Amino acid sequence: MNVDLNKLKSWALEVAVIIASIVLVLVITISISGLDLGRAFGVFISSTFGSTTGLLFVLRRATPLIIAAVGLSVAFTSSFWNIGAEGQIALGGIATAGVCLFTGLTGGIAIAVAFIASFLFGAGYAGVAGYLKAKWDVNDIVITMLMSLVAIALLNYLIAKPWYWWEGPSGLYSRTAPIPASEQMPALAYPLNSMFIVAIAIAIGAHYFLSKTQIGYKIRMVGDNKMASMVSGINPIKTMTLAALISGGICALGGTALVLGEYFRLQGGITGMYGFFAIPIALFCRNKPAVIPFGAFLVAIVMEGALSLTSVGMSNRLSDVMLGTLFIIIFLPDLIKALKRRLS
Amino acid sequence: MIEIIASILSYFPVIGLSALGGLLSQKAGVYNISIEGFMAFGTLAGLLGYYYTGSLWIGLLFGFILLMIFGVLLAFLTVSLKLDQIVIGFTLWFFAEGLAGFLYPLLVPGGFKVPDRFGGVFGFDSIFFLTIVLFALAFIIFRWTRQGLAVRVSGESPAVADIAGINVQKTRWITVVLGSGLIGISGAYLAVHILQGFNYMMVAGYGWVAFAVILFGRWSALGVLGGSLFFSALIGIQTRMQVAGILFVPSEFMVVLPHIAVIIVLSLAGILGKKSGMPSALGIPYKRE
DSSP: OOOOHHHHHHHHHHHHHHHHHHHHHHHHHHHHTTOOHHHHHHHHHHTTTSSHHHHHHHHHHHHHHHHHHHHHHHHHHTTOOOOOHHHHHHHHHHHHHHHHHHSOOOHHHHHHHHHHHHHHHHHHHHHHHHHHHHHHOOOHHHHHHHHHHHHHHHHHHHHHTTTOOOOOTTOOSOBOOOOOGGGSOOEEETTEETHHHHHHHHHHHHHHHHHHSHHHHHHHHHHHOHHHHHHTTOOHHHHHHHHHHHHHHHHHHHHHHHIIIIISSOBTTTTTTHHHHHHHHHHHTTTOTTTHHHHHHHHHHHHHHHHHHGGGTOOTTHHHHHHHHHHHHHTHHHHHHHHHHHHO | OHHHHHHHTTTHHHHHHHHHHHHHHHHTTOOOTTHHHHHHHHHHHHHHHHHHHOOHHHHHHHHHHHHHHHHHHHHIIIIISOOOHHHHHHHHHHHHHHHHHHHHHHHSTTOOOOOOOOOEETTEEHHHHHHHHHHHHHHHHHHHOHHHHHHHHHHHOHHHHHHTTOOHHHHHHHHHHHHHHHHHHHHHHIIIIIIOSOOTTTTTTHHHHHHHHHHHTTTOHHHHHHHHHHHHHHHHHHHHHHHHTOOSSOHHHHTTHHHHHHHHHHHHHHHHSOOOOOOTTTTOOOOOO
């Protein structure tokens, strides 16, 4: 096998820099929160990659991240800035819960229809924004971002009113009834669910789609150079809209993963910032679906570890600081290159 | 009557100042995608300023100064190092938002409420007038001064600016840093005067509304002023109706009505409008040939 040693080296260096930076940020935040460093790191490691259960929790957390980041990579490849994955996950969750709870369908059919409905909901959402961008150059960042606030408002409305499940006076949350066991995705080894395998399959499928098919080639052409793609006979409006449709559809399946593979119902805050965390993952993995599961795994470790630290008194905002930091770390190589250029 | 108009326009300084801040840097050719995050950090800064000194004005000053520091970071990364403005914008958005949420409980254990508000006349407070004055100033500077011309040319065709002896990098640095400071004031005002306390993610998408107002206002100070008035009125009407219990849609949707309006208006403007006054070199780092 022909392995480019230099490429491998620079990649390894990048990963090493990322891990070192994560450790550094953890040391700083743990210290200013006044916690014991050794104990905090012990908790962090044992709840992530230091134990089998921790590892399974990390993989479960990686599931919606993989799906959403793969979805985003399709849009980003066509240079459509879909940053509304958070809203698409919400819509996917809504569609999934709607099908499984309110259509009367049962078992495998319900699951299949839920997947299709979820995909269509997300595709519709991103497709509208994609078409507006492709045809009239309407700013995609603002539209997809604001639409996700609307989608989350819809989710909050549904669980608070029409889909609210009254579980007696002890009920605390706004949430729907649980989804019957026959319509849940089968468990692999608690807490990991078979949705994880679906996520990996989606990543592989998207890799094949983007790199091996003709439509994938067109999407890459439009993203690289719109003018050149037009010259070679590609319709950029159609192609970008198609990329947006596929992107939104895949992202929405992240919501299906959360509803059928983790919460088994629809509830508030279910989107859990996964849609935002997916952005740096897609960018860091250079929009390569085959690499995204590894990036998602790393981010899932950070999210899971940050959450575990709240049990020893860490602020629950840690993972958001980590998100911002991750973004910065991801661009360290570019940053170093740019700095070198300036100094020379 | 005039009091009602004033209360409907209570969000005007929030949208206006942040849109003006974003406009300033965009005019010179640099995107500031981080408005939402900068406003979030501005809320923290404003509350800290008030917490330590008991003065609302110092709260706004804190917002201005601390966010200029973020502006320095943004300018260094995008103007000097020429990194991708969109990606760096996301970075600083999340970083500022997360950092504000992380630092507030550490710095202000237990939290607090601001018992004070800015005074004014007819229900319009002093910051409302300050915002109007700043818009007028921006209009005059862009239209009639050398400095304003330097900013516009740097955003339209930096190479020409360079030949004409304008320091493009310096111009962009100044607009990015000052613009970020204005966004900081907007966040600080939101925290100390309107919401009077801290909540995580309390900016609630208003930063994105401000960003959209810049596009809607076609990069002109007057257009952005009009857009800010229009969208802040929508937010004001929505808030008043919700307080009064008049709901024609469920309350969950009332909150996002202004956002829905932005989506519709921006799309329609794109579909129907002539091509905009967008600075030609917006988003493109300047490299000397």
